Amino acid sequence: MNHKDNSKLGVVVSGSLSHGILARLDSNTSVEDITVGHLVTIQGNTRRFFGMINDISLETTDPGILLTPPEAGEEFLASVLRGTTTYGTMQIVPYLTLGSDESLIEGPQPVKSIPSHFSPVYLASESDIELVFGKEGSKNFFIGNPLDMEVKLCLDLSEFVTRSNGVFGKSGTGKTFLTRMLLIGILQTDAAVNLVFDMHSEYGWMGTREKASPVKGLKQLFASRVSVFTLDEKSSQERKVSTDFVVHLGYDEIEPADIELLRQTLNLTDQAVAATYQMRQRFGQKWIEKALALESEGETEDVLKSLNIHEATFQNLIRGLNVICRLPFTSPHVETRAVDKVLEYLQSGKHVVLEFGRYRDITAYILVANLLTRRIYSRYRENTEKAMAENRPRPKPLVITIEEAHKFLNPAVAGQTIFGTIAREMRKYNTTLLVIDQRPSGIDEEVMSQLGTKITCLLDSEKDIDSVLAGMSGKSGLKSVIAKLSAKQQALVFGHAVPMPVAFRPRDYGSAESYEEFGKMPLINDAKDLEDLW
Amino acid sequence: MDETSLRIAEVTQASTAGFFAQCYELFDLPALGSLIKCRDGKNEIVAVTCNARTSSLEPGRRPIARGKTEITEEDVFRSNPQLRQLLKSEFEAVVLGHSFDNEYYHYLPPRPVKLHSFVYLCNPDEIAAFSQSLEFLSLLTSARTEIPSEELVAACIRFISACHAEPATFTAAAGKKLAQIFVDDYPKLRTILLRLKL
Numbered sequence: 001m002n003h004k005d006n007s008k009l010g011v012v013v014s015g016s017l018s019h020g021i022l023a024r025l026d027s028n029t030s031v032e033d034i035t036v037g038h039l040v041t042i043q044g045n046t047r048r049f050f051g052m053i054n055d056i057s058l059e060t061t062d063p064g065i066l067l068t069p070p071e072a073g074e075e076f077l078a079s080v081l082r083g084t085t086t087y088g089t090m091q092i093v094p095y096l097t098l099g100s101d102e103s104l105i106e107g108p109q110p111v112k113s114i115p116s117h118f119s120p121v122y123l124a125s126e127s128d129i130e131l132v133f134g135k136e137g138s139k140n141f142f143i144g145n146p147l148d149m150e151v152k153l154c155l156d157l158s159e160f161v162t163r164s165n166g167v168f169g170k171s172g173t174g175k176t177f178l179t180r181m182l183l184i185g186i187l188q189t190d191a192a193v194n195l196v197f198d199m200h201s202e203y204g205w206m207g208t209r210e211k212a213s214p215v216k217g218l219k220q221l222f223a224s225r226v227s228v229f230t231l232d233e234k235s236s237q238e239r240k241v242s243t244d245f246v247v248h249l250g251y252d253e254i255e256p257a258d259i260e261l262l263r264q265t266l267n268l269t270d271q272a273v274a275a276t277y278q279m280r281q282r283f284g285q286k287w288i289e290k291a292l293a294l295e296s297e298g299e300t301e302d303v304l305k306s307l308n309i310h311e312a313t314f315q316n317l318i319r320g321l322n323v324i325c326r327l328p329f330t331s332p333h334v335e336t337r338a339v340d341k342v343l344e345y346l347q348s349g350k351h352v353v354l355e356f357g358r359y360r361d362i363t364a365y366i367l368v369a370n371l372l373t374r375r376i377y378s379r380y381r382e383n384t385e386k387a388m389a390e391n392r393p394r395p396k397p398l399v400i401t402i403e404e405a406h407k408f409l410n411p412a413v414a415g416q417t418i419f420g421t422i423a424r425e426m427r428k429y430n431t432t433l434l435v436i437d438q439r440p441s442g443i444d445e446e447v448m449s450q451l452g453t454k455i456t457c458l459l460d461s462e463k464d465i466d467s468v469l470a471g472m473s474g475k476s477g478l479k480s481v482i483a484k485l486s487a488k489q490q491a492l493v494f495g496h497a498v499p500m501p502v503a504f505r506p507r508d509y510g511s512a513e514s515y516e517e518f519g520k521m522p523l524i525n526d527a528k529d530l531e532d533l534w
Numbered sequence: 535m536d537e538t539s540l541r542i543a544e545v546t547q548a549s550t551a552g553f554f555a556q557c558y559e560l561f562d563l564p565a566l567g568s569l570i571k572c573r574d575g576k577n578e579i580v581a582v583t584c585n586a587r588t589s590s591l592e593p594g595r596r597p598i599a600r601g602k603t604e605i606t607e608e609d610v611f612r613s614n615p616q617l618r619q620l621l622k623s624e625f626e627a628v629v630l631g632h633s634f635d636n637e638y639y640h641y642l643p644p645r646p647v648k649l650h651s652f653v654y655l656c657n658p659d660e661i662a663a664f665s666q667s668l669e670f671l672s673l674l675t676s677a678r679t680e681i682p683s684e685e686l687v688a689a690c691i692r693f694i695s696a697c698h699a700e701p702a703t704f705t706a707a708a709g710k711k712l713a714q715i716f717v718d719d720y721p722k723l724r725t726i727l728l729r730l731k732l
Contacts, residue, residue: 027710064720077727079706084713085720 027083037503039124044115047099054477055091095500126151141185163452173457192397204228204353232357266320406442414444452496543653567689586625640669688729
């Protein structure tokens, strides 16, 4: 590979595979031009290495300089010392290598070696990026540009959707924009169908933007392929959203397991949760209706006695159930079940965004998301098992997007919720999660370690960074990169779907040109894609 | 040998690393740090001047003060013409390299310069050619002389830079080279660099 001379940054001077490579900056490379997160290539004698800069430091050959540094007016002295007696170094974590015959065919391979002394270090060129991350095509979706580069960074979305994934970042760092872009990517590359639990009504129709006009939602860009469901018809009408279905939940659709997940939000005791199962067993499908009626009919005592439920527990449960029943979108019975409608749309290949409108409180969100997901997942599981048994193609992968994921996946409930199951069982049944959260440390460790690809914007709590990087090799290096990302429009992607971690600037979303770009169908531009067509 | 070069002195004591030379004219000493050369067959030895002195021809006889009644210093010599015969100006030189077949080598010549070799001042073109490579700085900085070596190094770089088309560029490059040489001796490096003017 020919590199332009001006892209040479320095030479390798020491290092190890476990702790990374130390390179000394050339005297004409300003340490201020180097930023953590930059991708570099190191040209060894026989192999080329790809890595990421994760630390930069200033060094000196003589500690005496620290005692008598050049004073103001001694510019010549300072200019001579710069790059000679005082110099910069950068710490590089190598991730991939290319060189042997085998890897030339199979592409870059994970590193098992390090470059020799004095190997030159270059800024990764555009062709390097394309070699590692692939060119934009029918499977590779353009997600942004690596920091300080113009080249398109691509993500293999068909690979991405085979695992559960996470988007993390502090509030206001661009998680929603990133997610919207990923959803469009999944839609455009036809890698899967999306089901989005849109808590703040930002994905389906208009999305908000800080200090700027609102941005278009999925339905506005891909009207024929996206359907918007709503829990709050009034809010949708006010916002002039063209909705496809208004979701109502029947009490008879709610199972004890749904209540169990709401234990914290409804302030239920363990006994009250246990009582729901007994009620369900006793009264059957209409258990909520009957439990509420029980109180008014005055036969409570006998029934409670026979079920061995304490009066206080019952009252606790009734209070909780009343909260649910007060939700305007619930009623004792509904004709068309939302879950059937969602499945119908998903199976016909349409992407579904469920808006919550004004019902942003966490009770509604957890209830609806959990209820629908559990049923959809079980239907998907049946279909997949049937398809496997009959040797038919499996159903199209389904990606379920949830916000405030720590409410579903915190250590206390992750073992019980359907989301915990999906995150752990992964792709067996072609259903995966796209988890969006601002406090990843609140998510169960086991679930976090099972997430395939993680995209993270700025996080500054040490706990959150640690939990995002759990199970990642070279963790300490990436830590500094995450902590130094800009508060806006910068993110780091790593994990299953990318060959190596890379910090990037997400592609533009919100301008007329960007909509046009997103509207274009990807070109089939490589031989492999053509082969797939045959 | 370029015959236009100015002949200024003659070698009176020589070793591999340097030599002493006596000037033909009293007080006609080359400046500190200037480049001079001697011929040895096909070889030309390049050296830098340092530690010049003017003293009595006879080591035991010290000059005495004679100008009490004179008005100017020149009058002292005018009134005592014998003085020019009894005094000598001489200087020490440190070898920086040599040339053979018009090619410069920045390390010590195989043999020292011969006694009574003529000493010439290098002309600017020769100086510029010789200092194309900064390797001579290794010999220059390791010279052991009576004067502080920082003074010699700084004077020599100042002298050579004046012969380059872009003196500032040469001085900056020499500074960088010195920083490599004095990698663990910052005080010395600092002393020299502060004596170089851009």
